[in-house]
Amino acid sequence: MTANMKALSGTEKSQNRILKFWNSMRNQQMIVTVTFLLIPLGLLFLFTYLPFFKMVEFSFYDMKYIGERKWVGLQNYIDVFTRKDCFDALKLSLYYMAGSVVQLSLALLFAVLLTENTKCRNFFRGALYFPCLVGGIAVGFIFKFFFTHGFILDSILMCFGADLEMLPFWLKDTNINNWVLVAVSVWRYMGQNMVLFIGALASVDSTMYEAAEIDGANAWQKFWYITFPSIRTIIILNLILAVSGSLSSFEMPYVITGGGFGTSTYFVLTDHLAHTNQKVGLASAMSVILLMLILLVTGVQKLAEKKLNQH
Amino acid sequence: MKAKKILTGILKYLILIFAVFCALVPLVSCVITAFKTDAEYQNTSVMTLPENWFYFDNFRIAWQKADMGKAFLNTLTVLVCVISGSILISAMLAYVLNRFRFVGNALIRGLFMIASLIPGIASQVTVYQIMNHLHLINSLGGYIFLMLGTDVISIYIFLQFFENLSPSLDEAAILDGCNYFGVFFRILLPLLKPAIVTSAILKGVATYNEYYMANLYLQDKNRFQTxxxxxxxxTGPMGSQYQYICAGVILTIIPPLLIFLFCQKQIYSGISSGAVKE
Incomplete structure (x- = not known):
């Protein structure tokens, strides 16, 4: 095949030969396409789509990993909506949604502060971004330590005159522990959004700021009339992305509290039901429902993207 | 006017310093604790600095107890295989999708896009069964194989890079008698170097920090821990000896810290390019 093509490319360019040449190029393209696609598509099928279709299948059965399974129709789906623990878990997503609004606002604030001529920009950016690179288990231990009664956070607060007796158990008190986990989540992921926003801000036309300065605009006016409109699209897209992120929040409660004390988010519960209780059917139904929600949110995102690009 | 400017300047730095304080305190307190002797740990407040900054016993004990030598070796093996494998796979896929028109091109892009939406945790219930069926549980190779799977971020990084590489390069090489495999491996792959570095770092950090699947599929912790x-x-009986835990945590954070210090630029650019999917 290859030798054939080489021989042809070197020969006289008669009409017929050129045609043959192109024909063989097409063939070669096909061979390359097939060989290059084989592995990625195989892996995609094996580890993404096959599991997905199996999950849909499992969601109609009452089953464990091993043993008989029983067809139960839509019962698992009905269970998801009627069981108290599933519903409570879904409600917890609201905490994380609120958290992601805070997270994006902070990210935008720091991004703006760091694009002006700020001294030590690289240091500030690096320090705020670094938590994103710390592994999940390490984050878990760091914050278990941080929030233990009488340890880091409490000592800091005591420096400011707080009384240890009055301070709550940060991870056990069900009034606040979900907010505490959301705060850790903001700590961990804010840098990612910040770096993204810094990138977006870098593409804003700097002559507009100069013009505004001549016209006597203050910092807030510059932000509101120039910066914000220029990066509105990326902000809105990140907000929508944050919604699906909140629905699937998993890592912080999983590593810090293990889902105890009322901090079990939807995925922590799914994981628990699947691997500890072996309610494979119910866990599958939960995953399918969440996936539908995420697809819905993404559909909204795509629509928003189209709308925003038109303007 | 001038006074106001100075005031906002001071406010700006106060906000930034406070933010950095919040970002670093949890990490710094870990470092402090890791250097304390057992007696110091028990008797002093958690915020007092250790007396001797060269007290490395906690690190030594943590290293031995957690068998980190083996863990680092396993992780290194996984990293080398996963990074090189996934880069090759993603680059090949991006090359075909970017350069050739064929039926199903858009469909394949769509399939990868949708795949990126499925949270990995959700499908582990069934992936577990597949892995079990293929006898890939408790095998480093099986874990590597699983981690090679869809890496949409690298695919997007490479797709973007190919957009900016003129197809006239390929044509010239083909006129010189190169075939398509040659074009990819000898002409384009070397030119992809910046994209390769970026996606290697991102994939490397993600793989290094991955624990959920490692825990699920590498159950024989004596042999296969990462x-x-x-x-x-x-956890368990050692769950409250934080001087060892902190030392262990610090040991695991050092590699990403070094990567971060030396490759900040690539990480930042990777985040931006990975984010603008489609």
Whole structure:
């Protein structure tokens, strides 16, 4: 095949030969396409789509990993909506949604502060971004330590005159522990959004700021009339992305509290039901429902993207 | 006017310093504790600095208890295989999708896009069964194979890079008698170097920190623990000896810290390019 093509490319360019040449190029393209696609598509099928279709299948059965399974129709789906623990878990997503609004606002604030001529920009950016690179288990231990009664956070607060007796158990008190986990989540992921926003801000036309300065605009006016409109699209897209992120929040409660004390988010519960209780059917139904929600949110995102690009 | 400017300047730095304080305190307090002797740990407040900054016993003990030597070796093996494999796979896929028109091109892009939406945790219930069926549980190779799967971020990084590489390069090489395999491996792959570095770092950090699947599929912890799962040693009876735990945590953070210090630029650019999917 290859030798054939080489021989042809070197020969006289008669009409017929050129045609043959192109024909063989097409063939070669096909061979390359097939060989290059084989592995990625195989892996995609094996580890993404096959599991997905199996999950849909499992969601109609009452089953464990091993043993008989029983067809139960839509019962698992009905269970998801009627069981108290599933519903409570879904409600917890609201905490994380609120958290992601805070997270994006902070990210935008720091991004703006760091694009002006700020001294030590690289240091500030690096320090705020670094938590994103710390592994999940390490984050878990760091914050278990941080929030233990009488340890880091409490000592800091005591420096400011707080009384240890009055301070709550940060991870056990069900009034606040979900907010505490959301705060850790903001700590961990804010840098990612910040770096993204810094990138977006870098593409804003700097002559507009100069013009505004001549016209006597203050910092807030510059932000509101120039910066914000220029990066509105990326902000809105990140907000929508944050919604699906909140629905699937998993890592912080999983590593810090293990889902105890009322901090079990939807995925922590799914994981628990699947691997500890072996309610494979119910866990599958939960995953399918969440996936539908995420697809819905993404559909909204795509629509928003189209709308925003038109303007 | 001038006074106001100075005031906002001061406010700006106060906000930034406070933010950095919040970002670093949890990490710094870990470092402080890691250097304390047992007596110091028990008798002093958690915020007092250690007396001797060269007290490395906690690190030594943590290293031994968690068997981190083996963990780092396993993780290194996984990293080398996963990074090189996934880069090759993603680059080949991006090359075909970017350069050739064929039926199904858009469909394949769509399939990868949708795949990126499926949270990995959700499908582990069934992936577990597949892995079990293929006898890939408790095998480093099986874990590597699983981690090679869809890496949409690298695919997007490479797709973007190919957009900016003129197809006239390929044509010239083909006129010189190169075939398509040659074009990819000898002409384009070397030119992809910046994209390769970026996606290697991102994939590397993600793989290094991955623990959920490592915990699920590498159950024989004596033989197959990775750096991230090695920290699980410190749960249970050792769960409150924070001087060792902190030392262990610090040990696992050092590699990403070094990567970060030397490759900040690539990480930042990777985040931006990975984010603008489609």
């Amino acid at each position: 750096v991230s799962t090695s920290l699980f040693t410190f």
